[in-house]
Amino acid sequence: MAAYRELLGIARRTLGYLHGALAAVEEGEAPALRDWRAKALQYGELLGRVVDQTERRVLGGEKVPAQEKVASLFEPHTDIIVKGGRQVQYGHKVNLSTGTSGLVLDAVVERGNPADSSRCLAMIERHAEIYGTVPKQVACDAGYASKRNLHEAKALGVTDMVFERKRGLQVADMASTPGVYDKLRRFRAGIEAAISYLKRCFGLRRCHWRGLDHFRAYVWSAIVAHNLAVLARSPLQLKPT
Numbered sequence: 001m002a003a004y005r006e007l008l009g010i011a012r013r014t015l016g017y018l019h020g021a022l023a024a025v026e027e028g029e030a031p032a033l034r035d036w037r038a039k040a041l042q043y044g045e046l047l048g049r050v051v052d053q054t055e056r057r058v059l060g061g062e063k064v065p066a067q068e069k070v071a072s073l074f075e076p077h078t079d080i081i082v083k084g085g086r087q088v089q090y091g092h093k094v095n096l097s098t099g100t101s102g103l104v105l106d107a108v109v110e111r112g113n114p115a116d117s118s119r120c121l122a123m124i125e126r127h128a129e130i131y132g133t134v135p136k137q138v139a140c141d142a143g144y145a146s147k148r149n150l151h152e153a154k155a156l157g158v159t160d161m162v163f164e165r166k167r168g169l170q171v172a173d174m175a176s177t178p179g180v181y182d183k184l185r186r187f188r189a190g191i192e193a194a195i196s197y198l199k200r201c202f203g204l205r206r207c208h209w210r211g212l213d214h215f216r217a218y219v220w221s222a223i224v225a226h227n228l229a230v231l232a233r234s235p236l237q238l239k240p241t
Helices: 002-024 031-059 116-131 147-156 178-202 212-233
Strands: 079-081 089-091 094-098 104-109 137-140 160-163
Touching: 002 031, 094 116, 094 178, 104 116, 104 212, 116 147, 137 178, 147 160, 160 178, 178 212
Parallel strands: 137 160
Antiparallel strands: 079 089, 094 104
16 A cells, blocks of 8 residues: 555656646647657646546545546557456457458457447448448357347348357257257357467457557457468368359
């Protein structure tokens, strides 16, 4: 606790120096000075939030919502991600969809830490909007499983909707036959290999570009490179002209 109080004191003094510097150059109109003021105001606001969240959490014992926390002064868009009992991670949750071709068909860089189950139908609807048709068969990770998602996906036109774990659902409700159920579960397991390939070979494990827009561009650059590699390995079926 004493160390936290000392650090908070240093942070407050730093904010005081910053506000003093801003007051001293308030009238300057040089382009470089305007740029410095904008950056100083941004970092000052972020540091103020860090001080506030620390006082509330450490000194006041308050549970500060993750969406209110600043996880990084230099990448303020960073979200705090917790999935189940796993270790806390920092970055952004990415929802991917793939097809039998092995190509990544869609990706959404999420903000905050939305539950997987809340994104299931949204990803199906995006697929329909982008490709003009609802997928007839869908295989999802266990986190997407819920009776509501199953029923609403079927209402959208999905014939077979299989989750990695049943979560109280019956095979007969998810798939037209047990064979289809097993086939889609195997397909979903294969997606893990594609995700691992994206992380190991195309840098999707960690983004090195700064800013949220560049984060999204980094994700899509990895996906495009992955898809090109998949296409390069696939035999082309050329039709005679």
